[in-house]
Amino acid sequence: MTHTITPSADSRSTRRTGTGRQSGPRARPKLMTYGSWWWALPGLLAVFSVHYVATGIGAGYAFTDFKGIGSFEWIGFDNFVEILSDKKAFGSIGNTVFLALASLVIVNVVGLLFALALNRGIRTRYILRVLLFLPVVLSPLAVSYIFRFIFQVDGPLNSVLAAVGLEAWQRPWLADPEFAIYTILAVMVWQNVGFAMIIYLAGLATVPHEIEEAAAIDGAGVFSRFWHITLPMIQPSVAIATTLGLTQGLKVFDQVQAMTRGGPYGATETLSTVIYTETFANANFGYGAALSLVFTVLVLAAAAFQLFITRDRSRREAK
């Protein structure tokens, strides 16, 4: 239900102009000044010089043949042309997109299910929330090393499979060209589900219980209530969780570096690991900077697209 308030003649006459000054014959004097934009200048300058100038200088190396030491020459777009013919870089884009999208879907679906299950009702929900959130606060690198141990040929996973008579399922998980990438996906999901759950729990807290009860009295089923009431009301949470999940997924590095180092034979290389290898292992700083620039544009484009499709349409529809 909506209603419209028609502005009075007085209020129309005191509407602010584009310059921020009040117009009209009956403008009220300012009672309090909250500050001026230039108060933020030192902070803005610090952010600009530390963050953007440094990043810009780094990006400048993308147009050089810098090898990490000594002098370098400007080579224009040669590094970007080389990227187009680099099979390793292209293969890593496929792996990056797969890990980002797969983890995005699984983490958000499972996180939302956990949030719905632990939102109300269960007496032990507070303890369960803590347990599910615990992996989020652990270091991704430490977690990855633990999982590397679990997935090793003589690790606990293969031992358990042997103990339950599933020897045929045993394999060198981290060196298997087919399965290695799924081990990384498993670790990403395991560690990030709790984060999505917390975001959805915060969103669910804003859904009025009365509306759900009213819908239930009107005969709406569980799924119908979720689809028509809960999900639209937690749309901001969906946008936040998916945007963060997507950017995190695209930037995946720790898990790959600790578990497989991009192997076997590049089967789990992601853009981040290729950038790291090219820059720091192969000393191709110029090429690494070019890859980083491409990577940044990809992440920005993906995040913008994702924000666009999950934007809150309710206000526009209400107009």
Next chain:
Amino acid sequence: MSQHTPRLRRVLTPAVSLLALGALALTGCTAPPVEEATEFSLYFPVAESGDNPYKALADAYMEANPDITINVEEAGGDTYAQGLATKLQAGNAPDVFLTGPGRGQLHSVLTLAEAGYLAPLDDTAADTTIPAGNEALFEVDGTIYAQGLDFTVAAVVANLALMKADGLDGYPTTYEDLLDACAVARDHGHSFFVIAGSMQPNTGFFSMVMAGDLVYGPNPSWNVERQADEVTFADDEGWQETLSRFEELNEAGCFQDSPEAGTFDTITNNLVGELSYAGAIPSGAAFGLGGANPNAEFVVNPFPAATADDAFVSASVNYALAINAKSSPGVIALAKDFLNFASGEGANVFPSVSGNLPVVGADFGALPPQYGGVAQLLTDGKTYALPNSGWESPEVYAALGTGVQGILTGQATVDDVLAEMDASW
């Protein structure tokens, strides 16, 4: 807070300015003498296990020169080269640091010397630490820029006691004998080799050890010819055969189960735990492994060649010290004294901790028993420098290392890997 009056300031300002100008003029008139330094910094990677030989060398020098202080700085093994390059470019590099012979790494001698970061060592005893034929790995335009620390044998470290317990007469001397020995090992629940197939430093190292009788023994100038584009990896029969050996050894069951998943831990566990006979690892490890398992008899051997007479072993200086060209003259003089100590009275300090051979005055006829398998080859000079020190870029070694894992998993062929090495050159 007190404030000067304007009048007082008018008097003081010219007076102070005159004094400052006078001081500047006096210092400019006389050439500053080289200040005698009493301390310098030494930068090196952390030891992978046991004592750190760099620190032992620094301690020995300070003990011999109680008035001198060496400030040691350790870095992680995988971040050392990058850290050094950053420090050198930032102008806050240490005075003495570890480098590697040749080029191809960020901390390689030639790379740093050509960029102007290293002080010349022509007036030191550095030339005595460079094996004949390896001068090009330490010199730019005839000037020496680094000093060798020890003599590393890159070969196969094998547990002879375990082999004899399984009924073998000894370490195989030919490639055919090796394949037969692999079958014997399998019959006894062992594997002949353990390889860290998921670790490119080990797969690359293994390849270079195997390339002795097929590439670098017959043609010690192979790298020079590759530099001149006279040969390529892909077209070289020796390299083709070298990498094909991985397929043959894998099919013959010479490696542990799932070799493509092996790690450095796998090597240590299998050798110390007597699950495998041998691994391609630096020779100094024979001492550490022997200490971890007194029942074992670890001996350094060449990779079995097609015939026993074809065997070669990689033996070269892989670790070298250099001096920062930007250090003060006094510190450079002191650092050179330290290098002279390392190649003189302290020549045995570093190798005694690293387990490798001394770079100066090594008597190949009286080597420790761990070197029994390669003593004759060293005496006869049937050696070659570690190949990757002469490669153009670290990418070549990376392509080799990851490529071998691809061969073991079936993701890549020998031709694929060699073509990638050429592309990375």
